[in-house]
Amino acid sequence: MDRQRCGYWPSDLAPELNYKRGLKPLHEYLRDNARQNPEKAAIIWYGREISYGELNDLSDRFATALSDLGVRKGEPVVLFLSNSPQYFIAHYGIQKIGAAVCPCSPLFKEWELEYQLNDLGAKVIVASDSLYPIIAEVKPKTKLEHIVLTNYGDFLPPAPGIKVPEEILGSKQLIQGTYDMLSLMNAVEGPFLGQEVELEDIALIIYTSGTTGKPKGAMLSYKSALFKAAAVAQSSSVLEKDVLLTVVPLYHIAGMLLGLNCPIYANATVVLLQRFDPVAVLEGIANYRCTWWYSIVPMNLSVMQVPNAGEYDLSSLETTRATSFGIALTPEIGKQWTEFTKGCSLFEGAYGLSETHTADTFMPAGAVKWGTQGIANYETRIRILDTETGREKEPGEMGEIVISSPGVFKGYWQKPLETEQTLREGWVYTGDMGRLDKDHYLIFDGRFKEMIKVSGYSVFPEEVESMLIRHQGIAQAAVLGVSDGQKGEVVKAFVVLKPDPDPSITAENLIAWAREKMAHYKVPRYIEFRESLPVTGAGKILRRLLKEESS
Incomplete structure (x- = not known):
């Protein structure tokens, strides 16, 4: 649903999106900042200021x-x-x-x-x-x-x-x-x-699963990056005065948007950490008077558990937005954070995906609805469709989340057929299930697509399967996600061994082998050996049946 039809729009936000310095690529915003404020700190890297x-x-x-x-x-x-x-x-x-x-x-x-x-x-x-x-x-x-x-x-x-x-x-x-x-x-x-460069030129190719299949390169334009930086800065109040703590990985679309593009757009300062460390977070906020932090819920909990955390002055922190990866953000956690920081609120940041340069929604600070992902951002339309008929669902009814905005991608790199499946007449068919409530707050209910989310990282079943079958003893492999209290989901692999298997091949040995061959979040937590796997007549693995058998 577009913004004009939302049941709630914050009275303190402008009704229309305004670009601070006009329609031009973000690197030209960087150039403008350098001309107007050449000595201002753009990045603080463990104390080293880069103007x-x-x-x-x-x-x-x-x-x-x-x-x-x-x-x-x-x-x-x-x-x-x-x-x-x-x-x-x-x-x-x-x-x-x-x-x-x-x-x-x-x-x-x-x-x-x-x-x-x-x-x-x-x-x-x-x-x-x-x-x-x-x-x-x-x-x-x-x-x-x-x-x-x-x-x-x-x-x-x-x-x-x-x-x-x-x-x-x-x-x-x-x-x-x-x-x-x-x-x-x-x-x-x-x-x-x-x-x-033209605003419609390709500025970024970021890999994602789309709805199914191996990772695909989503092509995003200079216009996409500018639009999302402007929309987030305006809807979530990222201002020139702000000092943003950047911990979430920049190679991830959310980290890139909130940790790199938004601060440059706003002419703000970034306190940059190479990776998450709860003590470094406390020191960064206290020493450099950070005002804004985009986090992941387990990070907030880890910071609050530092033994001497109360000794750090966090009074500068005005805004914390988080994503529920692994651990759901609840009103209780939000209240705990507000008490811990002596006044800074904490609530869900946004819903989005790589194909839309993320942040398609935002949570109005004055009208937080727990359990939702907020309302549609500037110039963004969200529809909930029946996957079989294409009928638009009524408020409260679940269906596929479909999104249109100036931020949507231009297609998958050299994959026209996959592009046609996901991008249709300017609308991104997300493969995610959701609902819109009566005020048009989005409620995310899960994924139709088979991508697995492990602590916020995207894991593509086909990719893990293709690596597993490179093991000399494996004939077939199928991968799916199973629920985990700490990481949200973890990987489970179903494995068929080759005839006359080596008796030394065990689940523990295969997991140890996988740790050497793939990123840690892709490594199967569980391995189940099977005599065969369910497949279609064409030989395609039916993960749906495996999931049903495992549930």
Whole structure:
């Protein structure tokens, strides 16, 4: 339902979306910020301040360096990085020459990275030097030509003001046959000439399951990124005065929106952490007077459980929005957080997906409805449809969530048939089940699609299955998600062994093998051996039947 038909719209919010500096790509907002407030801190990285002027200059330099390596407009450039200043620099540097940012999870192992690199046909990767062994393993099987490495310590201050993770304190590695990111930027001379881009050009290719199948690259435009940054900043009050704590991974669409794009749009400051640590969160809020934090519910609980947490001054914190991954956000947890912070509210952030650049809804601060995901954001329409007839459901009736907004994707990278299934006349068919109540608050009820959510990470059954059957003893494998009190869902695998199986193959051994071959959140928690798996006449595995048998 569109905003004008919502039963509630906050009186303190403008009725229409207004762009702060007009319709232009977010890297031009960064450039404007650098001109108007060159000394203002854009990023605080464990105490090291990187000003807007410096961030703009570094991303200009990196853009030039990429151009010199032969990167052209429209080409994919892969980011294989955790949260860091280098992520900001690379993200906007890539987009300044009209290339497409293509994030890869730094939790990937060889097979996962190889799949995404080959699907993109990528020639350039920007990565942490600690991840180089994985890149070296897959490079001969890909089209990679240039490897740009960086060390998270390059921007650390001599005396950090926040607890620094041990793993990013290691010495810098200079590896033959690769480029050092800092050296590339330092070698650039002369003014940045730039590349003219259109708002409809592709700025981001982020991998997602869509409704079914292996991961697919959702193509999002400069307009999508700008629209969502503007809509979230306006509906959720991300302001120029704000200091935002960024902990959620930037390679995830929600982290990218709220931790990278929104602050740049708003000309705010980011206190950036490489990964979640409850003590570092407390230190970051207290030391740098953070006002805004987007979190995941288990993070909030971990922070409140720090033994001496009450000694930290959290009075600056004005806004906390969270997502219920693994643990549902309840009124009791919200009240506990408000008491813990001495006044900061905590409630559900938003509903969204990669194909829409997320945050299709928001929760009005003055009219919170627990158990819902809020109301449609600016210029966003949400419908609930019957999956068989296409009829629009009445309030309270469950059906498929279908979304339209200026933020929707342009299709899946080189997958036209899958695009047609999900994107129809400007509407994204999410594959999610939900309802709209009488005031048009969205209630998310679950997924039609087979994607599994483990602690907020998307796990695609086909991908895990394709890796499992590479084990020399496995003939067939089927994967589905099962409920878990801590992680929301975990992976369960059904395995058929090859004839005359090795007696040493046990569930424990297979799980240990999987830990070496795939990101930790994809590793099966449970393995069940079967003589056969239910399949269609065409040989497709019927996961639905397995789920019914397991329930």
